[in-house]
Amino acid sequence: xxxxxWNVNSLAVRLPQLIxxxxxNPVDAIVLQETKLTDDxxxxxxxxxxxYQVHWFGQKTYNGVALLSRTPAQDIVxxxxxxxxxxxRLIAGTVGDVRVIGAYFPNGxxxxxxxxxxxxxxxxxxxxxxxxxxxxxxxxxxxGDFNIAPEDRDCYDPAAFVGQTHxxxxxxxxxxxxxxxxxxxxxxxxxxxxxxxxWWDYRMLGFQKNKGLRIDHILVSEALKPRVTACTIxxxxxxxxxxxxxxxxxxxxx
Numbered sequence: 001x002x003x004x005x006w007n008v009n010s011l012a013v014r015l016p017q018l019i020x021x022x023x024x025n026p027v028d029a030i031v032l033q034e035t036k037l038t039d040d041x042x043x044x045x046x047x048x049x050x051x052y053q054v055h056w057f058g059q060k061t062y063n064g065v066a067l068l069s070r071t072p073a074q075d076i077v078x079x080x081x082x083x084x085x086x087x088x089r090l091i092a093g094t095v096g097d098v099r100v101i102g103a104y105f106p107n108g109x110x111x112x113x114x115x116x117x118x119x120x121x122x123x124x125x126x127x128x129x130x131x132x133x134x135x136x137x138x139x140x141x142x143x144g145d146f147n148i149a150p151e152d153r154d155c156y157d158p159a160a161f162v163g164q165t166h167x168x169x170x171x172x173x174x175x176x177x178x179x180x181x182x183x184x185x186x187x188x189x190x191x192x193x194x195x196x197x198x199w200w201d202y203r204m205l206g207f208q209k210n211k212g213l214r215i216d217h218i219l220v221s222e223a224l225k226p227r228v229t230a231c232t233i234x235x236x237x238x239x240x241x242x243x244x245x246x247x248x249x250x251x252x253x254x
Contacts, residue, residue, distance in 0.1 A: 001227075001253040002026075003100060005143035005216055006237075007033040007199075007246035011064070014244055015043055019050050021237060026051075027250065028070050029095045031102025033145045035064030042066070059088045065102055065144075069095045081132075083125030090126075092133070098224065098253075099137035101130070103144035108165035116165065119147075123174040131181055138223040142183060145199075145246060146217050150175045150185070154214035156195065166213060183219040186231040186251045198233050199246050206245075207238050218251045227253040 004027045008014040011032065022030070035042070037058045047054045047068060057078040058064035065088060067073055073093030079085050092101040103126070106119035134140055148171045152158040161167040179185065187196075197212025206212065220228055230252040238247045 001028045001096065001098070002250055003028060003095075003098070003141055003143065003218070003253070004030040004248050004250040005033070005102060005145070005218060006030060006248040007104070007145040007216060007244060009034050009036075009244040009246065011035040011037055011043065011066075012041070013242065015046060017237065017240060017243070019046065021234075021248065022050050022052065022068075025234070025248075025250070026070070029073070029100050030068045030248075031091065031100065031143050032066040032068070033064075033102070033104035033246075034062075035066055036061060037064055055091060055093060057088045057091050063088045063104055065089060065091045065104055067091045067093050067100060067102055069093070069100075071095065073100070080122075080125045080129045082129055083122070085122065085125075089122070094137070097139055099133060099140040101133070101140065101142045101144075103142065103146075105145060105147045107147050108171070111163065111165060111168055111170075119165075120170065120174070123171075123177075127174070127177055127181065130178070134181060134221060138221060140221040141224060141251070142178070142219040143217070143249070143251075145215060146175065147215055148172065148175045148217075149213045149215055150217075153194070154197070156197065156211045156213070166215060178219060182222045184222070184225050186218040186220050186228050187214070187233075187249070189225075189228055190231060196233060198249055200238060202245055216246055216249045218249055220251070224253070229254050
C-alpha cells in the first residue's frame with residue numbers, strides 16, 4: 001500500500017497536476033490540504049474519473065482538506081471531535097485496515113499573535129482526540145502539512161528562524177507530544193539525503209537555492225510501523241510551472 005499527503009495550495013489551480021500525479025503514482029490514498037474551495041465547487045467528478053473516491057471539507061478562500069482513496073473510505077470524520085473550530089482543517093477515514101487522518105495544521109503567523117494562540121489550542125485539541133482515535137484504531141497514519149519543522153536539520157537556516165513560527169520550542173514540543181502518543185515520523189525511519197525539505201518559498205528563488213523546510217509529515221502508529229518500507233518526498237512536482245509551494249510526501253507499506 002501507498003499513502004501520500006500534499007498541500008496543493010489551491011486545488012482549482014493544481015487539479016491538472018494532481019490528476020497527472022495520480023496517474024503516475026497510483027497511491028491507495030492521498031490527503032490534500034489548502035484546497036481553498038467551498039464544498040459546492042469541489043471537482044469530485046474529475047477525481048472520480050481518475051479512479052478515486054473522495055471526501056472533502058472546504059471553506060471559501062482558505063484551508064480545506066480532502067481524502068482520496070481507491071476504495072471507499074469508511075467512518076468519515078471532519079475536524080477534531082470535541083474541539084470547536086470554524087476552519088476546515090482535518091478529515092479522517094478508514095481505508096482498508098488503516099485509519100487515515102489528513103490535517104492542515106495552523107500556520108501560527110507570529111509567536112505573539114492570536115493565530116499562534118489558536119495554533120497551540122488546536123494542537124492541544126488534536127492530541128486529545130488523537131489519543132482516543134489511537135485506542136480505537138491500532139493501525140493509524142496521521143499525514144499533512146504540520147507547519148512545524150521538528151528539528152534543526154528540517155530547516156535550511158535554523159538561526160534565521162529563531163523567534164519565528166514553525167521552529168519554536170513550543171511547536172516542537174507539540175510535535176514531540178504527538179510522537180509520545182506512540183507515533184513515529186516515517187521519513188526519519190530511513191537514511192535520507194541531507195537538506196531534504198517539503199516546502200520552499202515562492203520568493204527569492206527559494207526552491208532553486210533549496211531554502212526550504214520539512215513541514216509535511218507522515219506519522220505512523222506502533223502497529224503500522226513494521227509495515228513501513230519507504231518514505232519519500234517527490235521534489236519533481238515543485239519543478240513544474242506554477243507549482244504548489246509544497247511537494248508530495250509518500251509512505252510505502254508492505
